[in-house]
Amino acid sequence: MAGLVTAFLAVVALAAVAALGAGAGMANVFGIAVPYVAVAIFVAGFIKKVIGWASTPQPFSIATTGGQQQSLPWIKQSKFDNPSTPFQTVVRMALEVLCFRSLFRNTKLDNRASEGRVGYGSDKSLWLFSLMFHYSFLIVLFRHMRFFLEPVPMVVTGVEFVDSILQIAAPTLYLTDVFFVVGVSFLLARRIWDPKVSYISLVSDYFPLFLILAIALSGIYMRYFAKVDVIAIKQLAIGLVSFKPVIPPNIDWSFYMHFFLVCVLWAYFPFSKLMHLGGVFLSPTRNLPNNTRMVRYINPWNDPSIKPHSYADYEDDFREKMIEAGLPVDKEA
Amino acid sequence: MSKMAPPEEVMKVDYSTPAESWMDVKPEFKLGNYSYPGKPDVLKYLGLPNPREWNPVEEDWKLPPDWREIVRDGFRELLKKYRSLKVFMDVCVRCGACADKCHFYIGSGDPKNMPVLRAELLRSIYRGEFTVAAKILGKLSGSRKLEEDVIKEWFMYFYQCTQCRRCSLYCPYGIDTAEITFLARDLMNRIGVNINWILEPVANCNRTGNHLGIQPHAFKDMMDFLVDDIETITGRRVEPTFHRKGAEILFITPSGDIFAEPGIYTFMGYLLLFDYLDLDVTWSTYASEGGNFGSFTNDKWMKKLNAKMYHEAKRLGVKYIIGGECGHMWRVLNQFMDTMNGPADFLEVPKSPITGTVFNNAKSTKMIHLVEFTADLIKNGKLKLDKSRNAGITATWHDSCNTSRGMGFFDEPRYVLENVVEKFVDMPAQTIREQTFCCGGGAGLNNGEFTEMRLRGGLPRGNALRYVQEKFGVNTMSCICAIDRATLPGLADYWAPGVKVTGLHELVGNALVFEGEEERTMNLRQEDLPGVEGSEEDE
Ligand code: HEM
Ligand code: SF4
Ligand code: SF4
Numbered sequence: 001m002a003g004l005v006t007a008f009l010a011v012v013a014l015a016a017v018a019a020l021g022a023g024a025g026m027a028n029v030f031g032i033a034v035p036y037v038a039v040a041i042f043v044a045g046f047i048k049k050v051i052g053w054a055s056t057p058q059p060f061s062i063a064t065t066g067g068q069q070q071s072l073p074w075i076k077q078s079k080f081d082n083p084s085t086p087f088q089t090v091v092r093m094a095l096e097v098l099c100f101r102s103l104f105r106n107t108k109l110d111n112r113a114s115e116g117r118v119g120y121g122s123d124k125s126l127w128l129f130s131l132m133f134h135y136s137f138l139i140v141l142f143r144h145m146r147f148f149l150e151p152v153p154m155v156v157t158g159v160e161f162v163d164s165i166l167q168i169a170a171p172t173l174y175l176t177d178v179f180f181v182v183g184v185s186f187l188l189a190r191r192i193w194d195p196k197v198s199y200i201s202l203v204s205d206y207f208p209l210f211l212i213l214a215i216a217l218s219g220i221y222m223r224y225f226a227k228v229d230v231i232a233i234k235q236l237a238i239g240l241v242s243f244k245p246v247i248p249p250n251i252d253w254s255f256y257m258h259f260f261l262v263c264v265l266w267a268y269f270p271f272s273k274l275m276h277l278g279g280v281f282l283s284p285t286r287n288l289p290n291n292t293r294m295v296r297y298i299n300p301w302n303d304p305s306i307k308p309h310s311y312a313d314y315e316d317d318f319r320e321k322m323i324e325a326g327l328p329v330d331k332e333a
Numbered sequence: 334m335s336k337m338a339p340p341e342e343v344m345k346v347d348y349s350t351p352a353e354s355w356m357d358v359k360p361e362f363k364l365g366n367y368s369y370p371g372k373p374d375v376l377k378y379l380g381l382p383n384p385r386e387w388n389p390v391e392e393d394w395k396l397p398p399d400w401r402e403i404v405r406d407g408f409r410e411l412l413k414k415y416r417s418l419k420v421f422m423d424v425c426v427r428c429g430a431c432a433d434k435c436h437f438y439i440g441s442g443d444p445k446n447m448p449v450l451r452a453e454l455l456r457s458i459y460r461g462e463f464t465v466a467a468k469i470l471g472k473l474s475g476s477r478k479l480e481e482d483v484i485k486e487w488f489m490y491f492y493q494c495t496q497c498r499r500c501s502l503y504c505p506y507g508i509d510t511a512e513i514t515f516l517a518r519d520l521m522n523r524i525g526v527n528i529n530w531i532l533e534p535v536a537n538c539n540r541t542g543n544h545l546g547i548q549p550h551a552f553k554d555m556m557d558f559l560v561d562d563i564e565t566i567t568g569r570r571v572e573p574t575f576h577r578k579g580a581e582i583l584f585i586t587p588s589g590d591i592f593a594e595p596g597i598y599t600f601m602g603y604l605l606l607f608d609y610l611d612l613d614v615t616w617s618t619y620a621s622e623g624g625n626f627g628s629f630t631n632d633k634w635m636k637k638l639n640a641k642m643y644h645e646a647k648r649l650g651v652k653y654i655i656g657g658e659c660g661h662m663w664r665v666l667n668q669f670m671d672t673m674n675g676p677a678d679f680l681e682v683p684k685s686p687i688t689g690t691v692f693n694n695a696k697s698t699k700m701i702h703l704v705e706f707t708a709d710l711i712k713n714g715k716l717k718l719d720k721s722r723n724a725g726i727t728a729t730w731h732d733s734c735n736t737s738r739g740m741g742f743f744d745e746p747r748y749v750l751e752n753v754v755e756k757f758v759d760m761p762a763q764t765i766r767e768q769t770f771c772c773g774g775g776a777g778l779n780n781g782e783f784t785e786m787r788l789r790g791g792l793p794r795g796n797a798l799r800y801v802q803e804k805f806g807v808n809t810m811s812c813i814c815a816i817d818r819a820t821l822p823g824l825a826d827y828w829a830p831g832v833k834v835t836g837l838h839e840l841v842g843n844a845l846v847f848e849g850e851e852e853r854t855m856n857l858r859q860e861d862l863p864g865v866e867g868s869e870e871d872e
Contacts (some may be wrong), residue, residue: 049423058416062670062739064501064509066767070694070740072709075748081767082741084694096505102430103505107763109433118439118796120763126430130505182695197429199350200449202475205427209445260591267833271464276506279424284417285507290741296671301414306633307641310538311648314619317540318549325550327618328576330648 004192011214014264017258018301030256031236032245038263045270050278062296064285066105084291096286103127126190133183136176137212139163140219143174147230147237169224177220184213208274209264218258228252239299336365337785340828344792356457356477360489362389365785368492368528368778375532376525377381379539379634383525389488394481400524401479405462407523411516412463421508422459425449431500431510436771437493445490448500448510450585454486456518478721488526491517493786495775496629496661497734502767513777519631527630530780534626538638541622543588549618555591556616563601566859568851571608573616576649580615582688583627583646584703586657587623587815590836596818598857599658599836606707606838609845610687614655620645623662624815629777630667636673639665642700643674653683654700658836660733660814661703661775667740671698672766688713704813704837708745711752717846720755725863727756728840729798731821732769733814741767746813746837753844758762758805762799774820787820788827789824795828802829811835 022030067078081101083089095101108123143160146152164172188209191197222228232248233255239246269275281287288297315322315329322329337343355428367389376384382403387395397403412419431448433439438446442651445451453475470476477483496511501594521527534544541548544793547555556573564570574580578621586603590596607614620641627634646654650756656666671677680699683692695701730750736742743766751757773790788795801807810821810832825832843856854863 006470006473016662027833053416053420053423053470054421055418056413059414060672062417062509062512062610062668064498064507064738065741066502066738067741068743071705071745072690072712074712075708075744078741096507098754100505102503102507105503105768106430107434107503107768109439111344111346111348111439113341114348116341116344116796117800118344118793120761120768130428141611194349194429195350196432196447197427198425199355199444200429200432200447200453202427203470203473204475251804273426273499276424279420280506282416282420283424283507284420285501285509285512290667292668292671292696293666293700294693296675296697298643302673303633303636306636306640308637308644311619311645314540321548321550322618325553327549327553 002052003201006203007210010203010207011261014211015214015218015261018257019253019259023189023253027247027251030260031247031251032240032249034260034263037238038267040267042266044107045267046275046278049270049275050282053279053282057300058284058288059282059299059301061290061292062284063288063290065290067101069290083289084294085289087288089287093281093287100127100131103130110120125186129186133178133187136180136183140174141308142179142306143161143176147234147253148241150234150238154238163180171223171227173224177216177223180216181213184216186207188213204272208265208268208272211261211268215258215261215265220255222252222254222258226254228255268319337788337827338447340795343440343789344796346440346792348442350444354472354484355450356472356798358481359482360445360486362485363490364782366493366783367489368530368783371525371527371529371532375529375536376527376538379532381522381525381527381532382557385525387525389485394485394526396481396484396524396526396622400484404479404484404520407520407550408462411519412459415512415516417509420506421452421513422456422687424506425456425508426505427443428505430503430505431508434500434503434766435494435510436497436499436773436793437495437786437790439763439787440773440792445486446493448734451490451494452508452510452513454483454490455513458483461582461790477547484521484524484526487517487521491521492778493770493790495734495773495778495790495835497509497771497775498736498738499768499771500629502738511776515628515631518629520704522631528777528780530783531626532776534624534777535630535638537700538622538624541700542617542619544622544624544626545588545592547588547592547621552591552618552621559591559597559601562857562859563604566601566855566857567605567847567853569605569608569847571604573604573607575616575618577615578649579651580649581613581652582615583620583642583651583654584616584657585620585623585642585648585654587659587662588621589624589815589819590657592622593819593838595822595834595858596815596836598839598842598870599818601857602838602840602842603657603703605842605845609847613686615649615651617645617649623656623659625662626777628661628665635665635669639670642679643680647679652679652681654705655683656700657703658813658815658838660735662735662815662817663742664735664739666698666700672701681837685709687715702742702745704742704745704749707838707841708748711749716841718753718841719846720753720844721864722843722856722862723754723840726754726809726840727758727805727807728754728809728811729758729760729801730765731760731772731794731810731812731814731817732765733812733817734769734771734775736813737767737769742813743767746796748835749841750811753840754809758801758807760797760801764793770794770797772814772817772820772824774816779816784823790818791824791828794821795824798825798832799829802832807832809833809835811837811840813837846870
């Protein structure tokens with residue numbers, strides 16, 4: 001509970017700082033300085049973290065096998081849950097990253113003690129809403145390209161077109177905006193109301209959810225309610241990416257708030273659990289093939305000085321008893 | 334088991350979470366929820382630090398004065414050696430997908446048995462000691478300082494994890510709590526916090542070759558005993574050999590198979606099969622342990638104990654190795670052996686002398702599973718099997734954690750089983766194959782003092798067994814793991830009384846029809862076969 005409140009207040013405070021600061025003539029700070037710093041932190045932090053993982057050796061090949069192994073030729077291998085070749089492993093990873101394969105397996109404990117039965121029914125809600133959230137995030141991010149590129153590439157307008165296919169409201173409603181908010185809200189609600197999840201939740205679990213929700217809501221406010229001056233904002237965005245930053249007049253305070261929260265997310269990202277984005281690719285239980293009886297896996301720090309208690313020492317220890325029992329020995333007594 | 338409440342009561346698990354933060358809940362050591370500490374002479378023999386008498390229920394654990402530095406330095410060292418640890422410390426999103434997957438959580442309701450929280454016990458220290466970001470927010474961010482209470486909590490919960498990896502299957506990032514437990518145990522070993530039921534077997538394996546400490550002559554005696562039994566049952570005198578140089582195959586199985594029921598019947602099954610095939614196979618008393626208690630201790634001891642297998646294979650000049658029915662033994666053989674002790678360039682790619690099948694799936698380790706070998710024999714029609722010798726059995730199959738999630742060994746044993754029994758039904762889908770539930774005794778937790786917690790952890794397996802017992806009349810649970818064979822009989826007695834536990838090759842041994850054999854009147858347990866004259870008609 002303390003974590004939830006702290007995270008919520010932190011996000012409110014951050015939003016207020018930007019809204020008030022930009023209004024008080026600090027547009028330069030929020031429109032130029034902060035974004036550059038945030039992106040720099042994101043890029044440097046992200047690279048540092050990934051290099052830190054990648055440069056650490058993985059001593060053993062420890063795939064978690066989720067299906068039948070490659071075995072005798074007449075036994076059907078479960079190729080993508082228990083891959084034995086690099087290609088199959090790539091497919092496994094792709095399923096993991098693009099379809100959340102492991103989450104798809106999720107079940108829910110149902111202990112009906114009075115009936116003497118315990119069930120583990122399929123529970124795909126986390127899978128569904130996570131997928132909804134992540135793909136909306138991705139598409140929303142992609143759509144933002146229109147602010148940074150002139151002319152706007154066809155793919156971006158294409159995605160926009162499909163996304164607003166329902167043609168309701170003015171400006172037309174993006175489906176991903178709805179999915180995005182629904183997805184985050186589900187994750188947040190679950191964190192609050194599922195006692196198991198709430199018990200394990202920390203500030204750092206609530207904070208990104210509130211932050212992302214605030215980003216989404218402020219974005220929606222700008223688009224559908226404040227109807228901010230998009231031309232001016234595009235000028236600012238293009239100025240930033242071309243390293244000729246300008247602060248056009250007529251930009252609403254709500255934009256600075258939205259933009260600042262995004263910057264906070266960038267800067268926070270490399271130090272947080274959001275790094276699962278990079279980590280999932282380096283997870284040794286998923287990215288290694290189960291072929292360790294076919295191909296020797298090398299551990300760079302394998303210590304050759306560790307030797308078994310030798311047979312010779314063993315025989316020295318037990319020779320007489322062995323001879324007496326009629327067991328063959330290498331050296332007679 | 335007089336103190337243990339009946340299953341109906343134990344099933345009523347309280348899954349509610351305490352009002353206070355988990356960091357404020359102290360572990361309570363009670364007989365039945367922890368294992369006894371390592372004995373001083375065992376630690377001394379193994380060269381492990383801080384040998385002493387100590388007791389978890391007492392306040393003072395007699396840690397070395399600089400224990401904090403040792404743990405910190407050790408943690409830093411492991412973070413440099415294991416990418417798995419580093420990634421797993423960093424990427425958990427606490428989504429809770431793993432939370433209700435652990436049998437100890439399902440059976441106890443203790444939130445610290447949720448795999449995510451088990452890992453947080455270590456992760457909180459990682460954050461508190463090694464990251465800047467979380468330090469600022471302190472407890473709210475889930476970081477904390479290394480205190481003695483933390484070590485006590487580690488001891489409690491990293492010895493309430495059987496390294497079964499069920500949690501890892503469901504985690505969207507594959508976070509493997511078994512790996513975290515293994516490394517946490519390594520850290521604790523550095524300050525003398527460990528359990529005797531692991532370390533004494535490690536010491537025994539090292540010196541005598543097997544975890545029970547059976548000396549060579551005694552091992553041979555036990556073998557002779559079983560050979561006599563086989564003669565009583567089948568009229569055949571099988572002639573196993575020891576340390577025979579130039580044999581084609583070295584056979585290694587967990588020593589539990591020669592020592593105690595029901596493992597010995599599986600052992601007799603091995604002997605009968607080898608005799609049937611006239612296989613050029615030899616045994617070793619030096620390498621008489623398939624299991625690897627080092628894999629519950631640290632990477633050094635895992636390697637050192639495993640190294641005996643190749644050492645002995647080389648000395649005897651065999652062509653390849655066959656391994657018997659065991660769980661964690663096979664995780665080590667599949668995922669660790671070649672890396673630690675290979676390359677086995679002095680051996681040849683295993684080729685069945687009976688069928689000519691080349692086992693390319695083991696072309697580097699040169700060690701195959703006996704069940705692969707047997708499945709291939711059956712497929713090629715090389716075994717004459719009479720299922721009616723196992724009549725009366727309605728079998729189900731327990732997939733062992735390690736062969737399931739550290740290998741993927743599902744269809745081979747089922748194929749063999751279906752060829753030796755008349756009736757076979759699987760337990761519910763979400764409790765078998767890769768989703769299988771642990772027996773509760775893995776990773777060194779099959780000791781007497783831990784029985785209560787182990788039986789609670791046995792709830793999911795026990796309940797699934799009970800289900801098929803009631804619904805399909807299952808009366809036998811078969812498995813390919815020595816720890817299972819030791820643990821499951823107790824589990825079945827408690828959760829599904831009346832179900833007996835067998836190894837797979839016990840059933841093979843029963844069903845094998847030798848040319849010109851005398852008719853069998855009893856099975857390997859020396860129970861009368863149903864329908865045989867003179868036997869009691871049992872209902
Ligand atoms: C294999 C790929 C991925 C999987 C399986 C995955 C899974 C998840 C899950 C289960 C959550 C929910 C956490 C909760 O309950 O709060 C989550 C949250 C999140 N993920 Fe991913 N994710 C993946 C990749 C990514 C990528 C590529 C991004 C890129 C931005 C990303 C960004 C986020 C963010 C921003 C959150 C929400 C914040 C939070 O919950 O703390 N994820 N992810
Ligand atoms: S499933 Fe994985 S990411 Fe989710 S809480 Fe468990 S360990 Fe963490
Ligand atoms: S490895 Fe098994 S026992 Fe350990 S936390 Fe995971 S599910 Fe539980």
